[in-house]
Amino acid sequence: MTNSQQLEDLAWSLEASTGEFKLILAKCNYLDLQNQLIQELQKICQIEIQILRLQASERTLYNAIQAEFDQEIAALMIVGWESLPNLSKMFSSANQVREEFRNNCSYPLVLWINNQIYQQIMESAPDLESWGITINFSLPFDELIDLLKSIINKILNDDLNVNLQELELALQDLQKYDQKLEPEFAANCNFLKGFIAYNKKQLDTAISYYQQSWDFWQTTDNLEISGKILYNLTICNYEKLRPNPPTPFPTREGGEIINCIQQILEKFKNAQRLDLIANSLSRFGLILQDLQAWEQLKTLSQQALEIHQAENNILKIAEDYLFLATANFEQSNFPEAAKIANQGIGVIHELPLLNYYRQSLFLILAQSQEELKEYEQAIKNLELAKDIGVINNHPKLYVKILNLLQKLLFQKTEYLEAFNTKLESRSIEQQFGLRAFIGAGWLKPAKNTNLNVETFHGTSLQTNYGTSLQTNQTIKKENISPEIEASGRKIDVDELLARIGRTDKKIIVIHGQSGVGKSSLVNAGLIPALENKAIGFQDNLPVTIRVYNSWFTELAKELLDVLPENLKSEDLKLDTQEQFILKLVEIEKYRRTVLIFDQFEEFFFVCPDDKARTEFFQFLGKCLNHKNIGSLRVILSLRVDYLHLLLECDEISDMNIIGDGILSKNVLYKLGNLTPENAKTTIESLTKKTTFQLEPDLINRLVEDLAGEVGSVRPIELQIVGAQLETENITTLAAYQQIGNKQQLVKRYLGEIVNDCGKKNQELAELLLYFLTDEQGTRPLKTKAELEENLQSLLERDKNETENNLDLVLEIFVKSGLVVLLPETTADRYQLVHDYLAAFIRQQQEPLSQKLEWEKQQRKIGEAKLNRFLKIALAGSVAAGIALTLLTVTAWNAAKRAETQKQQADINAIQALTKSSEAMFASGERGNALIEALRVNQKVKLASWATLDTQEPTTAALSQAVYLQRNEKPENKALALAVNTLKGHESSVWSVGFSPD
Structure with missing residues (x-):
């Protein structure tokens, strides 16, 4: 049947199904053809058909429909599936709530999809698919040939605005026609197949197809196209030969790559395409940099700069300056490198598209100034680079900036600023998967980015001659942290999600020992899961607070920050509890609100009187009892030794909705240590995607040492020991045994934090750790005044000097996660973060105390x-x-x-x-x-x-x-x-x- 006949059948089906739910799957592999068919359908159909274009932020199909069309409609078509990041989850969710479609969507529903999306529906929503009828639309052979030729021309002319999925489907459709192709067209089709394989990171397949295309084009006189084919083949060969993890490139293979580059540049020169020579710097610059071919890089960069200056191409000029400055820096020509970097910064406008180049040039400038001993100026330029933030897929660049800044600040004895910078660097590394272990800090959600290949201005080495296939985009999406996934905590996340979905679980209390990972589970596991996964047919809106001095103000502020745009207004205020509850009622129509109170033990420190506590629990009770906020859930996360303080809320009538009491099994959720098996899986998973690879024997020994006699592994201890192994790059069992045991690693980890306080504060920092323990090897709570008195008794220092240095050391200890600050009404108190550290520190610092x-x-x-x-x-x-x-x-x-x-x-x-x-x-x-x-x-x-x-x-x-x-x-x-x-x-x-x- 022709497309016109299929379209008439579709129109008839829509008209015949008015007033009842009917699912129709319209399969079409080509967006242009699909748009033509939709326009024609709206002309010939006797009923009005609404169109819903899905956005990347959509999580559930049913909610997307209800949010857009809550009134009666005659028919609906849905398009835009290609923009969704996780189709399988959306289809799986739709399959679970399929009866909602039948009960509440009394109109025919047309899903415009291609073959690949249809396959995902078959896999993820087989029951829903079985309800529908399928209508196929195809492209005639001649039109298909014309489409492929136009795509070939676009790619060879450096226009990479190409739909790879559509291109792959077009080549599959071409194969179905089983027609003999012209040699040139066949060679170009091989080029397209290599292009697709490369972008799927299937390098061997890509090389094979590119080689077949090159075999044809090298016999022709077309220097431009043959140069472009060889260009793509060379890049594939380079990426295949490139060592992973990065090590010095093999000399012989590196020489072959350089020869190919020179051959390509010669072809472009003979074809009188100097613009192609200049634009090739985007890719060849990275390769020459990796091969440390600094003279060739300088020559090509200088050539490109002259051409791009004549064209006034600011983007390319920025790139040229960056490669030219890099080559001079690597040749230790620091004054020239600084001069070129300054010139480049002066040329670049403050446009987001150019931020990568500005940041990179600031770094090279600062590195050159460090070598020239111009430290103050280097710090200023690093601060400017830091202010730009993490750009697109380039966290490594940002980490380099932070690490150099931390080094220079420490040399300047600005220890606190240096430590804050170090913490930020570690956090970025953890979030982007550049670092396996974070130490004593909290885990944060993983950023959704592709860092598998060393990249340049937002793209890997793509097959073009100046622009990128993937446009630069700011990273916003956050995923469950790999540590959560790998450690077995994903089971806890799934269990908590299941509880949130149950009507009898209005409130959940997560509890566990200090250091068991409660905050990490909430922040790096539960919150990303709630944001990215619907429960039933409802999307979630998690609202989290951790500060309780003005708990209602903080809660209202957090709600305003996470509200979807369609629920915000310029005059929106949440100054009273009544306004807050009314906003929750409004949100209920679109999302499930989950109020999360992390580190809730701090609430009892800052609200010591009964009146303040009663007000809080009464507010929770009003929210949970409200008849129009039925899906609202409340989560409290706190240490097990503060659980008894929750009993106060059982006396409040509004909290009777809990049922058996807040400390009942129905409410409590215990978080324990890791099993040895989970700890092993965690280590293997965390190191897998980084350059820090541990041999199996070391992993087994490490887990054995961490589990000890208790047979379980504290997550915090795993992170501390792992972080120190990573810092010292200890990857073998022999190297670990040479150190001694895990206690030695903990000692070195503590020593690193003490060193962060500065040499002049080292003795004070060591004594401070000692005074945060007692003779029994436990962790007493101490005020700053008590610690001052302890220190003054052994240290002969001016009191003001001791106090100032104590403030600095305490802040570093607290921020490192080593010491917990417990805010209280009379005076803040400090405590070592974990019991197992107390005895160790007592033993380690005893000699110093005895000496003094x-x-x-x-x-x-x-x-x-x-x-x-x-x-x-x-x-x-x-x-x-x-x-x-x-x-x-x-x-x-x-x-x-x-x-x-x-x-x-x-x-x-x-x-x-x-x-x-x-x-x-x-x-x-x-x-x-x-x-x-x-x-x-x-x-x-x-x-x-x-x-x-x-x-x-x-x-x-x-x-x-x-x-x-x-x-x-x-x-x-x-x-x-x-x-x-x-x-x-x-x-x-x-x-x-x-x-x-």
């Missing part, structure tokens, strides 16, 4: 010695003063005329005592020197007539005896410390002063 305690005792001993010296010295001084006074009175009464002789005698005595003190000090008799100095100064004090010539030597002697000990050698430390305290005085004496008058 010994030094403290030595100071006390020194203080006691000094007290004895000073007591003797003071007693001697008093006796000498009395004797001198009596002598003076007697002399005055005996003969005033002898005063001059007496003064001279006193001067002689003073000088004698001064010299005696100096001699004793020089001979090492420091105590006696001090006593003599005190005697002579007492004499001077009583001699009111004494001139400066008499006073100055005595002052110097006493100063020498009292203060000069601060420069003594370490071996005299005890004696040195002995002159700093008074006997009976238990605290330190910071100085001993005297007044010469």
Whole structure:
């Protein structure tokens, strides 16, 4: 039957099915033909047919229809399936709720699909498919040939706006006609088959088809097309030979690739297509860079830059500058690299399309400035690069920027900023699958991006000569984290989704020990699952808060942030609980709202009084009891040791909807440790997609060590040990055994965090960890004031300095996930994050504590010695003063005329005592020197007539005896410390002063 006859049958079926549900599958492989048929159908059909074009954000077919057409319609056609990211899930969901279509869609429904989509319906929705009738539309042979020729011309002329799925179906349809093809057309069809295979990453198949096409075209005089065919063949051969993970390219194979590149450029030159030479830099630049052919890269970049400047092609000019700057940097020509990078940045406008080049040039500029020791300028340029953010499929570039910035900030002793930068780098690596282990931090949802091949401006090495097949798009979609998938936690996610879908599970309480992975499960598992998967025929709207100081304000803000655009308005406010509940009623028509309260134990810290807690639970009760929000669900996630605090809500009448009580089995969901099998699967899965590959024997030993006697693996310990293995690149059992055991890895992990605090804070950081433990090896809760007091008792530092450094170290510890900050009304308290760390830290830091305690005792001993010296010295001084006074009175009464002789005698005595003190000090008799100095100064004090010539030597002697000990050698430390305290005085004496008058 012709397409016209099939179309008439379709029109008749629609007219005959008015008022009842009827499913019709209209199969057509070509969008242009489909659009023509739809227009013609609307002309010949006697009823009005509505059209629904599906958007990429759609999750369920039934909801998409209901949201767009809630009124009566005569017939509906649905198009746009090609834009959906997960067709199988949509069809599977439609199959589950197929009765809803029959009950609520009283009109004929036409699905315009191609052969591949039809195959997915057969696999994912067989029951629904069995309800429908199928009508096929095809393209005549001559029109099919014309379509393929037009596609060939587009691709060979660098227009890659091609529907690969349609192209593949067209070639399959061509094969069905079984017609003999012209040699040139057949060669071009092989080229198209290679093009499709390449984009499916089927390199061997692509090379085979390209080679067949090249066999024909190399015999012709068409230099341009033969050059383009060889271009694509060369790229395929390069990608096949390219080592994975990346290592230095084999010399012989690399030389062959370079020869092919030169051959291609020669063909383009002889064809007088200098534009093709210039535009080939997009691909050949990456290859030459990988082959470290810096001179060839410089030459090609310079040629391309001159051509693109003449064309004023800003995009290509940016690319040229980037390759040219890179080549100079790699040849250690740092001034020239910085100059070229600056020129490139100056040319590029601040357009999103050019952000990759701007960011890359900023990085090369900063790297060159680092080599030139221009550190401040390098930091400024890295900050500018960082401000651009993660671009398209280039998280590696962003991570490089962060890592260099962290290094320079640390060198500048800006330790907190350096650590924040390091955390961001680790988080980006985890989200984009560049890093296997995250350490003690929370997992975040995985980003949906393709990083299998090293890419350039948003595309892998595609088969064209200047533009990309895949356009640059900002990454928005988030998926369940691989750690969740691999660890067996996916079972927990699925169970929680099932509970959310049940009508008798209005509230769920997720609980578990500290470090078991509750927040990671919620943030990296449950929330992405809710966002990407409908439950029944309802899409979900998760609303999550973790801060409870102003819980309602925070909840309202989060709801506004995640609301779909069709539910937002400029004047929308959620200032009261009534407004919030009314908005939930409105959302109910389109989505299921799931309110998630993560780390809910913090709610009890910031809301210690009964009134505030009652208000919260009453609000939850109102929401859950509302008759028009029947699908609303509430999830509380908290540590098991705070579960008992939830009992308060059982006393609130609005919470009676829970049934048996909030701590009943019907409500609680326990999260435990990983089984050894799940831990092994987790390690294998996490390392599989990264360059960090562990040998099987090491994985087995690691799981055995982590499971220990308890037979289960703490997720946090797995992450900490794994993170340290990755940091040190330990991939073999032999290397692991050389370290010792997992405890050594934990020690090194802790050491890395301590080092992040800076060298000058290392001792403080180590002691702080120690004081966050106790003699029993547990984790006491301590305020900052308590920790200050602990530190001050062992560290001889200025109090303000200790406090400032303590703030920095505490913030780093908290952000690292090593220490938990527990906000409380009176004073915040700090606690080590996990019990198993406490005993380990206690054991590790005990020697440092003992050393500092010994030094403290030595100071006390020194203080006691000094007290004895000073007591003797003071007693001697008093006796000498009395004797001198009596002598003076007697002399005055005996003969005033002898005063001059007496003064001279006193001067002689003073000088004698001064010299005696100096001699004793020089001979090492420091105590006696001090006593003599005190005697002579007492004499001077009583001699009111004494001139400066008499006073100055005595002052110097006493100063020498009292203060000069601060420069003594370490071996005299005890004696040195002995002159700093008074006997009976238990605290330190910071100085001993005297007044010469």
